[in-house]
Amino acid sequence: MSLFAALLFVAGTNAPPPYAPSFDPAALKAGTAGELLVLGTPHLSGLPDGFSAVSLDPLLARLAAWKPRIITIEGVSGPDCDMLLSYKPLYPDVYDTYCWDPEPARKATGLDVPAATAEAGRLLAAWPANPAAAERRHLAAVFLAGGEQASALVQWLRLPTAERHAGDGLDAALTERLDTLTTRRNENFLIASTLAARLGLERVYSVDDHSADATTAWLNDDAGFNAALQRIWNNPVAKERAAADKALEAKLDGAGLLDLYRAYNSPATARVAYDSDFGAALADATPQNYGRRYVGWWETRNLRMAANIRAAMAAQPGARTLSIVGASHKGYFEAYLNRMHDVRLADAETILK
Numbered sequence: 001m002s003l004f005a006a007l008l009f010v011a012g013t014n015a016p017p018p019y020a021p022s023f024d025p026a027a028l029k030a031g032t033a034g035e036l037l038v039l040g041t042p043h044l045s046g047l048p049d050g051f052s053a054v055s056l057d058p059l060l061a062r063l064a065a066w067k068p069r070i071i072t073i074e075g076v077s078g079p080d081c082d083m084l085l086s087y088k089p090l091y092p093d094v095y096d097t098y099c100w101d102p103e104p105a106r107k108a109t110g111l112d113v114p115a116a117t118a119e120a121g122r123l124l125a126a127w128p129a130n131p132a133a134a135e136r137r138h139l140a141a142v143f144l145a146g147g148e149q150a151s152a153l154v155q156w157l158r159l160p161t162a163e164r165h166a167g168d169g170l171d172a173a174l175t176e177r178l179d180t181l182t183t184r185r186n187e188n189f190l191i192a193s194t195l196a197a198r199l200g201l202e203r204v205y206s207v208d209d210h211s212a213d214a215t216t217a218w219l220n221d222d223a224g225f226n227a228a229l230q231r232i233w234n235n236p237v238a239k240e241r242a243a244a245d246k247a248l249e250a251k252l253d254g255a256g257l258l259d260l261y262r263a264y265n266s267p268a269t270a271r272v273a274y275d276s277d278f279g280a281a282l283a284d285a286t287p288q289n290y291g292r293r294y295v296g297w298w299e300t301r302n303l304r305m306a307a308n309i310r311a312a313m314a315a316q317p318g319a320r321t322l323s324i325v326g327a328s329h330k331g332y333f334e335a336y337l338n339r340m341h342d343v344r345l346a347d348a349e350t351i352l353k
Helices: 003-013 053-066 078-086 094-098 103-109 113-125 133-145 149-158 172-181 187-198 211-215 223-233 236-249 256-264 267-283 290-314 327-337
Strands: 034-041 070-076 205-208 321-326 343-345
Touching (some): 034 256, 034 290, 034 327, 078 094, 103 133, 149 172, 211 290, 267 290, 290 327
Parallel strands (some): 034 343
């Protein structure tokens, strides 16, 4: 061994440990940090035909007993959808996939998304303790114009049935839309909006983010990227996860749906989600780094979603917050938001007993 090689060998064996920051925000919590419950959920639209909204009652009862004052959903906000529409060439198909076109509400109210978003904020800032039915109908119309369907539904559900009619900015098309949302198979409506109305809240917060899609949009037409994802997802853990989900979905009557939510929110589920998907992607070696690019998109999306949740919590320091999100996000949300000074995580297993 040459002297140079020997020096390299010695240097390698005495390499310092990886740098770790000494500052840990998670260790510096506010004394009255706001509690955050992250509820991992299946997407209700994907459940078998036998699913009935009535089976959500045991879940809703437990969430209502916890009494959150802020509810966030995996939905793209009106302003973010407006951005995705404005920059559509950078986000092909994203707006059409994740956003509702508020044009009918713009025609009925005369408000575009920016104006409606500002008007909703103005109305809520001076919102009376006991608003008239006409005020709720008007706010529902404004929320629709701002692209916030789930919040519009909260106002609709808070109206007595006899007051759910056109007027005050709502035309026949918009009232029909709201009636449709009351039974639509979507956790944002059947769980979040329903629960918010039951708890006397005025809105929910849309925190999904698809601006991260720009990081991989240029790969959408790359056959190699799509083939890599299919290969990544074809692994034993993913197959076991799919089989377990299918078994849970086969028993949705009685307490079956609550059992599904308990399973989706168990501590082991976050690791299963990682091993079946993102961990497999990191381990997939290709010259193009397809797996690592995919994980980069996923982490960026979750970070931006977590920031949106933190922003909602910042407006009501100390308030309990329920974040309803697809189960694969749960572990990332908890890990990221646990770093925040004014956030303390709540245990879903305890609340869902």
